Amino acid sequence: MNVMSNNIFTRDRTRRVVVGDVAIGGGAAISVQSMAKVPTTDVSAVLKQCEDVLRAGGDLFRISVPDESSAAALKEIVKNSPLPIIADIHFDYRLALLSLDAGVHKLRINPGNIGSPERVKIVAKEAAARSVPIRIGVNSGSLPEDIAEDENLSEVDAMVKAAEREISILEDAGFFDIVVSLKSSSPAVTIEANRKFAQKYNYPLHIGITESGFGEQGIVASAVGLTLILNEGIGDTVRVSLSEPPENEIRVAREILRFLKLRKYGARLISCPTCARSEGDIQQIAPKIFERIKNIAEPITVAVMGCVVNGPGEAKSADIGVACGKNQALIFKNGKPLRKIAIDDIVDELLCEIDDLITNR
Ligand code: SF4
Incomplete structure (x- = not known):
């Protein structure tokens, strides 16, 4: 519709x-x-x-x-x-x-x-x-x-x-x-x-x-x-x-x-605009993740958020996401915490979870 x-x-x-x-x-x-x-x-x-x-x-x-x-x-x-x-x-x-x-x-x-x-x-x-x-x-x-x-x-x-x-x-x-x-x-x-x-x-x-x-x-x-x-x-x-x-x-x-909900396409990335609470460089991280997911045919929503305080909640509509914290980041699924990862591993770890999610759907 x-x-x-x-x-x-x-x-x-x-x-x-x-x-x-x-x-x-x-x-x-x-x-x-x-x-x-x-x-x-x-x-x-x-x-x-x-x-x-x-x-x-x-x-x-x-x-x-x-x-x-x-x-x-x-x-x-x-x-x-x-x-x-x-x-x-x-x-x-x-x-x-x-x-x-x-x-x-x-x-x-x-x-x-x-x-x-x-x-x-x-x-x-x-x-x-x-x-x-x-x-x-x-x-x-x-x-x-x-x-x-x-x-x-x-x-x-x-x-x-x-x-x-x-x-x-x-x-x-x-x-x-x-x-x-x-x-x-x-x-x-x-x-x-x-x-x-x-x-x-x-x-x-x-x-x-x-x-x-x-x-x-x-x-x-x-x-x-x-x-x-x-x-x-x-x-x-x-x-x-x-x-x-x-x-x-x-x-x-x-x-x-x-x-416009006229067609369904593959992966979509949502990312927060960042603010003073942000603990990660979302402007750098989000494009890197987008490059890796842009050709995924499965209709999934991936979130990249700047802070663990509000990130998982604000992006709870996403299937999978990552929120940056001090030195560590949190991967979350449907707004619920999944596991903590090192900040430097955000792109690879998130991609790994996305693969897992698609395989087990
Ligand atoms: S998720 Fe955190 S860093 Fe991003 S805009 Fe919301 S409050 Fe700011």
């Missing part, structure tokens, strides 16, 4: 499409995806990023196809990828056809630059023959010229119109395995565009705040925008766009869905 209560739409109302072995829409678990950030022709680098995304909890992996040599590399990538592959096509519909031949599981096309309706129809026919869905990826910064220059359209209406135009081309070709995204770098514009679209269509929505930036600004922009959209029952697959490695995008998306 969503932790928020004002869902306007129900997520099972959208059409379901299938990308490889991942369903999008129709009430399926909200999938998270990221994108390769290395040249597509560098197959081993692409596959390494794909593995990183998988380990971080990603479900889908997108790859830009800027030229024919990139399309040629897709075959090897698709063959060895642990995740379904989405080919991102701009400008040249023939690259979409080559990507389909390479076995990609989904296409993303941009209505601002993919070319004439006839070409889109050719792509739709080939995609339908392979049961490959198509995402119409509307970006406020690259709308079709006539729509972008129409002064009677607000930014939001222009984005929805660009999506509508492409949808009708696909529908006219008898193609309905459509996913749509309406993205802007402004959370407010993105929210409104998705809301307007969802009022008119039941195609599944890929949601994200584009060009969010990096670090805290990018994370907050994505978290605020995506939370408000998801809270209305909108959004079937999520991409967080950061100027950071792909697995960071997955981790942020994952945390947003986890906090």
